[in-house]
Amino acid sequence: MNFLLETLQMLVLSIYYNLEVFVRLFIPARKKSVSGEVVLITGAGSGIGRLMALEFASLGASLVLWDIGVEGNAETARLATEKGATTVHTYLCDCSNKADVYRVADQVKREVGDVSILINNAGIVTGKKFIEAPDSLIEKTMEVNTMAHFWTYKAFLPAMMANNHGHLVSIASSAGMIGVNGLADYCASKFAAIGFAESVALEMLSLGKDGIKTTIVCPFFINTGMFEGCGSKWPRLIPTLEPVYVAKKIINAIRTDQVYLILPRSLYVVLGLKNLLPVKLAVLLGVYLGAFNFMDAFKGRVKKTQ
Template sequence: MNFFLETLQLIVMSVYYNIEAFVKLFIPLKKKNVTGEIVLITGAGSGIGRLMAEKFAPLGVSLVLWDINQEGIKETARLVKEKGATRVHFYLCDCSDKAEVYRVANQVKREVGDVSILINNAGIVTGRKFMDAPDSLIEKTMEVNTMAHFWTYKAFLPAMTANNHGHLVSIASSAGLIGVNGLADYCASKFAAIGFAESVAMELIATGKNGVKTTIVCPYFINTGMFDGCNSKWPRLMPMLDPEYVAKKIIEAILTDQVYLLLPKTMYFMMGLKNIIPVKVGVLLGMYTGALSCMEDFKGRIKKD
């Protein structure tokens, strides 16, 4: 095509996709059937990971649960069986260890089969100012929150692309979209996780693997204990999120092939503003929303897998 025709195509398709997106705001999206899928959730021993497993339990999937906490993962397995899951497999796995991720992934493929829905959920937070954070904790944050995604994708994506079927889910954070005072290493790890997930999504589109879907989840602070002590200056605008609500919205996003999920909905507005307002106005907005002071009373758990 020449420049004129390609530009015309861009305009026409852009108008079409915008109309399509607007219509979908008012029409409930059809949920896909995941019966028989093999769903792997990292960090499934507690928090959002456990809640997502519980919500997948009655949907006829095979659940593969990973966590570094043996008691936690056993409890999750017990709970999901109570909620109707009949095929549950759990494995101890330190997602910060590449060799262990590959070893356990190979075990899963031998014992369960090829994972078709991969949910990278395991994460940690130090909650310390950059200069106060030990190097070891900074490295661990990057290893769990970012690099683990590389290794799980390497392990499970080949089967998805071979079948042109699957779903990659990255549980990131709103802190991966906007820098937050006191969360330098955490923000860096989540920015990287989002960039990685977006890039792989583009690769899948470019290679025609449109049967492998992707979902990137960016919630505000969730009330799971991970961010205990963090405060929201304006709770009605940016509330601490209820874990049950977040887990429910994530499952809905997966079942409807939603590419991005930002929570609460005000985050969509905030991200739109970030890209168009002057930097100084952005700083004012950060002060107004509490992004500069929300971590002052942090006392959450250092580790959350």
């Protein structure tokens, strides 16, 4: 195909795809059924992981719950059963350990079968300035927030490719799209997670595996305790998100094959301006929104005393 024909094709398809987006503003995309799908959620023992499990339970999915905590995972399984889940499997897994991920993945494949919806949700944050963060915590952040995605994909993606059916979900962060003062290692891990997910999605398309979908979730701070004490300068513009709301939006994004989910909606504007404004003006906008001080009052999730 010559240059003129390919250019014409690109222009025609550009118009079509823009019209498609416009129509979707008025006619919501049809939601696919997840009944009978095998859904694996890492970090399922609390927070968004637990809430997603409960949403999937009410939709008839089979659940595979991974967490580093036995009690929290068991509680999620109990609640999911109450929600109507017919099949729930729980596994103790340290997602920062490659060998553990592969070992538990093999166990899942033997005991449950092929995973068709993989949700990499497990995540940690140090909450320290880069220069103050111990090397061990930086490494742990990268292992859980980024490298675990590599190992779970390696374990479960081949079956999805063989069936040309599946959904890969990365619970990333808005901090994976724009740097945040005081979150150097966390931002690095989430930037990497997003780049990895995007790259694998393109690999699947290039291989003709169009039945494998990808959803990348980039929320602002969620009121789960992980970022306790943090928030924006102007909550009406960029509010701290409620967990139930976020979980429902994620499930909706998965069921409508939405590639990117950024929450709240105001962040679409902020992230767009990042690439359009002069650097000094972008920094000024960051100061106005309080981005330089998001982490000043960070407390993090408080551990329960025995």
